[in-house]
Amino acid sequence: MPLPLQPPVKPMLAKSVSQLPREPGLFYEPKWDGFRCIVFRDGDEIELGSRNDRPLTRYFPELVELLGQALPARVVLDGEIVMVTDNGLDFDTLQQRLHPAASRVAKLAAETPASFVGFDLLALGDEDLTDRPFSERRRILETVLDGAFSRTHLTPITTDAEVAADWFTRFEGAGFDGVMAKAGDLPYLQDKRVMLKIKHERTADCVVAGFRWHKDGNGVGSLLLGLFDDEGNLHHVGVASSFTAKRRAELVEELAPLRVDALENHPWRSWADAAEAAKADGKMPGGVSRWTGGKDLSWEPLRPELVAEVRYEHVMAGRFRHGGRLARFRADRTPQSCTYAQLDEVAPAELADIFAEARNAKGTAR
Template sequence: MDLPVMPPVRPMLAKAVHEVPRTPGLTFEPKWDGFRCIVFRDGDEVELGSRNDRPLTRYFPELVELLKEALPPRCVVDGEIVLVTSGGLDFERLQLRLHPAASRVKKLAAETPASFVAFDLLALGDRDLTPAPFRERRELLEGVLGADLARVHLTPLTEDPDVAQDWFTRFEGAGFDGVMAKPADLPYEQDKRTMWKVKHERTADCVVAGFRWHKDGAGVGSLLLGLFDDDAVLHHVGVASSFTAARRRELVGELAPLRENALAAHPWREWAEAHPDAGGRMPGGLSRWSPAKDLSWEPVRTEWVAEVRYEHVQGGRFRHGGRLVRFRPDREPASCTYAQLEQVPPAELAALFPEEPVR
C-alpha cells in the first residue's frame, strides 16, 4: 500500500458542548453510534483502521468488498461503521462482530452485515487532502463516493443550525449519538479536538452496587450502578467514572463501611464469585474491545443511591459511561427503577438507510 496518507491515522476529534452552536461558517452532521473507521484503499488493498490503531479489516469482510465498489482506486476516507436494524442503530450487536474466531466472523458477516457512513476525505489519488478546508474535502467526497450501493452512505450535511437541532431531537431514538459541528474552512487535524459534538445528557438515580479500582491501584476508578426492573431484580446498567485523583482516594474511604459483609445478601453474589471470563452482562465480564482489560470488581452493600448523568440508554444499559453528580441519602435504593429513564421512540431512518435492516 502506497498512499499520500498512510496508516495509522489518528482521527480528528471533538469537544463536547451542550447545545447546537450557531457560529457563522459552521457545517453540521449527525453523530453516528458505531465504530469510527478510517478506510485506506490502494487498488485491491483495503485496510479498515480504528481510532485506537486496532485494525478492523478482519471483522468486517463484507465491507471490504463493498468499499472496493464504492470508493475510487486510491483514497483515504474517514467514516463510521454502523449496524442498521429495524429499531435503529444497534451498538451492542455491532460489538458482537469483534470475535476472534474466523468462522464466527464469517457467520456474523452474513447474519448481521454492517454499513459504512462516510463523512470526510483525507486523500485522493496522489493528493494529501488533510491541509485542504473541509468544504473542499466534502465536495470531492460527494463527487467520488458511490453512495448508491447498499450499506455505503454519505452522511447528511447542513449549514442550518435549525436543521441540526431537528436531527438532534428527532433521530435520537434511532441511534444517533448527537450532532457534530465543524467549520467549513477547517483542515483535517489528526488527534486534535477542533470540532464540536452536541450530545444528550440526562440524570438518573441508581443503586451503587460495587466499584472497580483505578489502574493506579490507589483509588476508585468507577462505581458500578444498578436499576431494578418490575420484578425487583437489580440489573447492572453501567458505571460512573472520570473522577479526579483526589476524589478517587476520597471514595475509597467513603465506601469502606459498605464493603463489610457485602456479599452476604448481595443481588450479584453469583456474578462476584464467577470466573472473570464468564462473559455476559455481569460486571466481571470480558471487554469485547479490550479482552485483556481487568474488569474485576469489589462489591458493596446496596444501600447507597447515586445521581448519575448519562447520555442515552440502549439494550437496558447506559450507552456510555455516566458521571457522578452526587450521592442521594434521601433516596431509598428500591426506588431506583427503570421507570425513571426517559425512553425516546425510534425515528424512521429508511430515508437514510434504505438497505434491509438486520433483524
C-alpha cells in the same frame, strides 16, 4: 500501501458541549452510533482502521468487498461502521461482530451485514488533503463516495442550525447519538478534539478499575471509574450504579476475569490499604469522608482493561457531581483513550448567577 497517508491514522476527535452551537461557518451532521473507521484503499488492498489502532478489516469482510466497488482506486477517508436495522441503528449487534473465530465472522457477515457512512476525505490519489479546509474536503468527498450501493452512505450535512436542531430531536428515536458540528475552515487534525458533539445526554468513556459490592452483599453495587490526565495518571472520577438485581448478579460474572491478579501494577494499589485510603479524605476509593456517614466503602480492584460508556449530568472539581449510569461496555475502545479531554466541565448557570449576586452584594456592603 504507498498512499499519501499511511496507517495507522488517528481520527480527528470531538468534545461534548451541552447546547447546539450556532456560530457562522459551522457545518452540522448527524452523529452516527457505530465504530469509527479510517478506510485505506490502494488498488485491491483495503484496510479498515479503528480509532485505537485495532484493525477492523478481518471483522467486516463484507465491507471490504463493498468498498472495493464504491471507492476510487487510491483513497483514504474517515467514517463510521454502523448496523442499520428496521428500528434504527443497533450498536449491540454491531459489537457482536468483533468475534475471534473466523467461521463466526463469516456467518455474522452474511446474517448481519454492516454499512459504512463516510463523512471526511483525507487523501485522494497522490494528494494529502488533511491541510485543506473541511468545506473543500466535503465537496470532493461528494464526488468520491459512490452512494449507489445499498450499504455505503454519504452522511447528510447542513449549515442551517435549525435543521440541525430538528435532526437532534427527530433522529434520537432511530439510535443516533446527536449532532456533530465542525468549522468549514477546519483542517483535519489527527487525535485533536477540535470538533463539537451535542448529545442527548452527556457521556464519557471511562476505565473500570474496581467495584463495590451491593449493600445487601449480593452482586455488584457500583463500578469505580477512572480517567487519565495529561501525564498518564488514572484518577478516580466517580461511580456508575443503580443496577437491577439481575444486572448486579450478571456483573459479578462479567467482571470475574478482571479480578485475577488485579492488584499487580494497579494504578490505585496504594489505596487498597485502609490507612492510605483514609488519607485521601474521601476522594479515592475506600476513603473516609464526612459525606459517607460511616458507610463501608471498601472496594474490589479490577485490572484496568475494561472501558465503560457512562451517562452523567455534570462535572465539578474533576469528578462526576452525581453517580453515573452505565450505558454499555465498549470493546472498541482502549483504556488509554479515556481522558479528561472528553469532559465539558461547565458550572451550572444557576450556580454562576448565585456567585455573581454574592460578589455584588459583598461589593455593596463595602
